[in-house]
Amino acid sequence: MEHVRFIHAADMHIGSPISVAKGSPYYIKELLQDSIYIAFTNLVRDAIDYDVDFVILAGDLFDQTNRGIRSQLFLRKQFLRLEAKQIPVYIVFGNHDPVDVQYAPMNWPANVHIFSSSPECKRFCKNDTIVHLYGCSYKGKVVHENLAKSYEKKAGAHYHIGVLHGQEGQGLESHSYAPFTKRDLLEKNMDYWALGHIHRRSSLSERIHYPGNIQGRHRKEVGKKGYLLVELEGGHSPSVSFQSTAPILITKVKVRIEDNDTIDSVTDKLLAAIATKKRDAIKGICVEVELVGAGPLYYYIQEEMNEWVAALNEIGESEQTFFYIFSIINGIEPLMRTENNHFVKDILESADYLSNNPDILEKEWDVLLQHPSLRPLLSSHSIDKSEVMAEAKQWIRLLWKGDDS
Structure with missing residues (x-):
């Protein structure tokens, strides 16, 4: 045999x-x-x-x-x-x-x-x-x-x-x-x-x-x-x-920005993170970027996100192994602002807790599904709960942007 x-x-x-x-x-x-x-x-x-x-x-x-x-x-x-x-x-x-x-x-x-x-x-x-x-x-x-x-x-x-x-x-x-x-x-x-x-x-x-x-x-x-x-x-x-076999690598990178207070330094760190994903056998990389950590750049990045992504993708076009950024998730924590507003700070901390404890998030999600107005919006199997949480935190920060001025 x-x-x-x-x-x-x-x-x-x-x-x-x-x-x-x-x-x-x-x-x-x-x-x-x-x-x-x-x-x-x-x-x-x-x-x-x-x-x-x-x-x-x-x-x-x-x-x-x-x-x-x-x-x-x-x-x-x-x-x-x-x-x-x-x-x-x-x-x-x-x-x-x-x-x-x-x-x-x-x-x-x-x-x-x-x-x-x-x-x-x-x-x-x-x-x-x-x-x-x-x-x-x-x-x-x-x-x-x-x-x-x-x-x-x-x-x-x-x-x-x-x-x-x-x-x-x-x-x-x-x-x-x-x-x-x-x-x-x-x-x-x-x-x-x-x-x-x-x-x-x-x-x-x-x-x-x-x-x-x-x-x-x-x-x-x-x-x-x-x-x-x-x-x-x-x-x-x-x-x-x-x-x-894949000529295109689809991936995610997470970039911490605590030690970066200028957009060029964050850009350099992001490009370096993408470069670590390159392999000889692939022709290109499609990437979703998540920015995390505490720093002063949150609002600047959020307000000009589309322009920044476009500028980064122009850089990616010229690389031998090209990269293309699907999106950037702005998870930067503007701590100085939230420290001056304890209500916002408590909400964001609760959101972080739920994001880091998926079993508890699932239970709280089930509670929301009992509400007749929310059920049609939240019952789809295609919903990514972690993405909803991240987007909700972004809206909270934007709504309270000028609160501590």
Whole structure:
């Protein structure tokens, strides 16, 4: 029995660009809009360079249900590159690209194996070594069933791999995406579970993995993005290593300003913080900056924030590895002003306490949800409570700006 090596990727969302502000330079817009295509091209390059036995794509290859002609033709070209090297591709489609919707038909190369909307087993052979891959594509945008329970191992293989696009847990937010529990997967006794749907890379066990997406698409999808390179060898746990593909790094930096009382010194410190994020393999950085600490610059920065961000992005354009600032969160504490107004100081301290204690913030949030006027504004699952707290503190400072004059 030989070992097998394969790439496990998911959530490519091909056709989904990174959004940027109006007025951004054309070449940056173009690179951001093409970043996912570049990331997938890098994945195919690596599959060939690493001489993998096959590639697994665990759902949401496309961002839109119509899949897009450009996106489909792009994928076909990449799959043909793999076919030329005799590398098969195994695909399940997810909630963004279900099979039971209308889209332009495409004849995929012979090396592409797509799982239907009913659980099935596909067979891969490498000399005398046999691998069974089990998968099921989404029929529609939602799947309430626990698909994992319907996967049944078939005898006659040296390795068994489950491919599943779904979310762990039975909660309200996950019930539409083939919910499962870790126990459900472990009971199947697969050699490896190739999961998709969660865009943050994570491991449920040494044999159960989410690779995350191959390129961050907005300011909340931070950190290195790519795929998992997996090796299976009889009698051993899987060897799993992360490999980066993303040409654009989306990240956050926090800059403390206690020892800075001029805008040039804060600017220099911010640029130095961004420079620490640069890597040889990336072409650019999209960053959200948070300023923290006590100092006199709060109001100056707040009043001219847009101009400052524009000036910083002009600097970023000229860098070999460019950077683009999504936004700057002004968390500077104007202590001299709040010390002269104990009411404001108490409010800000309470806000800091809640921000630093998410469990208590959650309880207080639930209290606010009981108010009929606030419930429609605060009940959305997309609300980031920490961002709401930060914005509320900014408004408090601005409203009391002249109070101690």
